[in-house]
Amino acid sequence: MSDRELRVSKIRNGTVIDHVTGGQALNVLSILGIDGSEGLGVSVVLNVPSDRLGLKDVVKVEDRELSQSEVDVISLIAPEATINIIREFDVVEKNRVDRPETVIGLLSCPNRNCITNANEPVETKFDVVDEGVRCTYCGTIIREELATHIDPE
Numbered sequence: 723m724s725d726r727e728l729r730v731s732k733i734r735n736g737t738v739i740d741h742v743t744g745g746q747a748l749n750v751l752s753i754l755g756i757d758g759s760e761g762l763g764v765s766v767v768l769n770v771p772s773d774r775l776g777l778k779d780v781v782k783v784e785d786r787e788l789s790q791s792e793v794d795v796i797s798l799i800a801p802e803a804t805i806n807i808i809r810e811f812d813v814v815e816k817n818r819v820d821r822p823e824t825v826i827g828l829l830s831c832p833n834r835n836c837i838t839n840a841n842e843p844v845e846t847k848f849d850v851v852d853e854g855v856r857c858t859y860c861g862t863i864i865r866e867e868l869a870t871h872i873d874p875e
């Protein structure tokens with residue numbers, strides 16, 4: 723299937739996340755907090771050949787647009803992703819993701835002793851580094867398993 727064919731299998735309103743790094747689509751869904759119980763129409767295409775990425779995944783979510791912080795976290799696991807906003811079957815916006823320098827208030831720190839886990843009114847803050855993200859407070863680095871540290875809010 724080509725990029726073009728994928729793009730034309732239409733949804734009416736929602737978001738198409740294209741050029742997701744092959745194998746990361748399910749992590750994208752967990753970043754978005756989607757597990758199927760919301761009743762949203764979700765299509766996931768895994769490991770489609772892509773000129774740019776070798777293999778790519780595509781995630782389509784009906785009736786849902788993404789927040790900037792969700793897009794920021796997606797950029798960490800799928801740096802080449804494009805976010806297409808669909809309204810009335812048209813792509814009204816198409817954005818490449820941008821790796822942020824910091825991710826605030828969205829991820830939880832895996833270090834139990836970190837001040838952000840100590841019932842203090844401290845918002846989590848992670849610096850984006852080559853290996854993943856690093857907690858500003860305690861230095862713990864989260865690498866592959868980012869999606870499992872999303873703060874459920």
Ligand SMILES: [Zn+2]
Nearest residue numbers: 831836857860
């Ligand atoms: Zn920490």
